[in-house]
Amino acid sequence: METKQVAWTPTMSAYMLANLCDVVAKGTRTSTGFKKCHYVACAKALNDHFHLSLTDTQISNHNRTWRRKYQKIVKLKQLSGAGWDEEKFIIVLDHEHYTNHILDHKEDEPFLNKPIEHFEEMATIHGGSMATGQFARGSSEPLASNNVVHLDEEVAATPDEVGQSQNVGESSAPKQKKAKTNHSADAGLQATLLACSERLAIAIEKTADTNNNSTLELWENMKKLPGFGLDFLAHYYAYLVENPRTATAFQVLENEQKMIWVARYVKNTFPDFVQSVDPTDGGAEG
Structure with a gap:
């Protein structure tokens, strides 16, 4: 038809x-x-x-x-x-x-x-x-x-x-599977975080320049989300600062929905290091 x-x-x-x-x-x-x-x-x-x-x-x-x-x-x-x-x-x-x-x-x-x-x-x-x-x-x-x-x-x-x-x-597509060990995953994650430190600093500076009270309070509210390390939260915070409309939508959500957004971002951004993400308990296990 x-x-x-x-x-x-x-x-x-x-x-x-x-x-x-x-x-x-x-x-x-x-x-x-x-x-x-x-x-x-x-x-x-x-x-x-x-x-x-x-x-x-x-x-x-x-x-x-x-x-x-x-x-x-x-x-x-x-x-x-x-x-x-x-x-x-x-x-x-x-x-x-x-x-x-x-x-x-x-x-x-x-x-x-x-x-x-x-x-x-x-x-x-x-x-x-x-x-x-x-x-x-x-x-x-x-x-x-x-x-x-x-x-x-x-x-x-x-x-x-x-x-x-x-x-x-x-x-x-990857040509071959990489060996997964806790040591290599930790080292790779640390390298990734260090490489992105400049971006995070710029995002924080940008936040200070906006004088937007809702954005300034964003980090304090995010730190209260259970189950996520500060490194992961800092990366998502930088992303939200660079995308103010997304940040505004994020702030009106309840904590359960916020954890779903953070968990999805962490899993998509660090697929080689995050073994499981369960939005129901807000956990991001690396």
């Missing part, structure tokens, strides 16, 4: 993205894409709100469109000479570079030298399920991620997309 085309309005798209963001924020694992039940629930929410008759397939297809946009944005951020405004979410090119690039790539014009609409939502939904390791290690992104692109489960991929996904997966 052929899927009926939907005329998506900006308001409908924003509502869908917010709904799927909420699924991720609640701790649902979406590294291999959303499940059918998530799309069904999202379709019901939109139908109730806008008095529509959308199906889960139509939600999945539209989410796939936004995944492609985010994939393009991640690649454009790596253009030679491009800057990234983490406050306004703008890929910045100088006039000459921008003009020359648009001449050859007219389709990239909506994503350059202007605020990218719904960037945070796209990053939340798709940032953990596509190539981010070498592409998005900017100051506003998590410290480490798996460099793999996953396709939505409910939508069949084209042959070209499957080829791209396989190529990326093959280039980033």
Whole structure:
């Protein structure tokens, strides 16, 4: 049965993205894409709100469109000479570079030298399920991620997309398993923490400059979360400071939900060192 085309309005798209963001924020694992039940629930929410008759397939297809946009944005951020405004979410090119690039790539014009609409939502939904390791290690992104692109489960991929996904997966997959010992894990974790100390210092300095009382109180509140070492909390604190909108959302959560967010970040950022993360008790076992 052929899927009926939907005329998506900006308001409908924003509502869908917010709904799927909420699924991720609640701790649902979406590294291999959303499940059918998530799309069904999202379709019901939109139908109730806008008095529509959308199906889960139509939600999945539209989410796939936004995944492609985010994939393009991640690649454009790596253009030679491009800057990234983490406050306004703008890929910045100088006039000459921008003009020359648009001449050859007219389709990239909506994503350059202007605020990218719904960037945070796209990053939340798709940032953990596509190539981010070498592409998005900017100051506003998590410290480490798996460099793999996953396709939505409910939508069949084209042959070209499957080829791209396989190529990326093959280039980033480990050739052999590394021996896991407590000593090597501790040494690697210490090296990682030391390497990121400068970033943490910059984040703390940035916090002091903002004079934002809610942000200034963020660290004191985070230190009270049980089950996490201060090193892990400090890394997530630095990430929140660099992403003030995420920090604002984080602060309104109850402690149980905060622990879920921290646990997910720790597990994604330190996959080689964290053996288990159980959000139910807030524990991060390294």
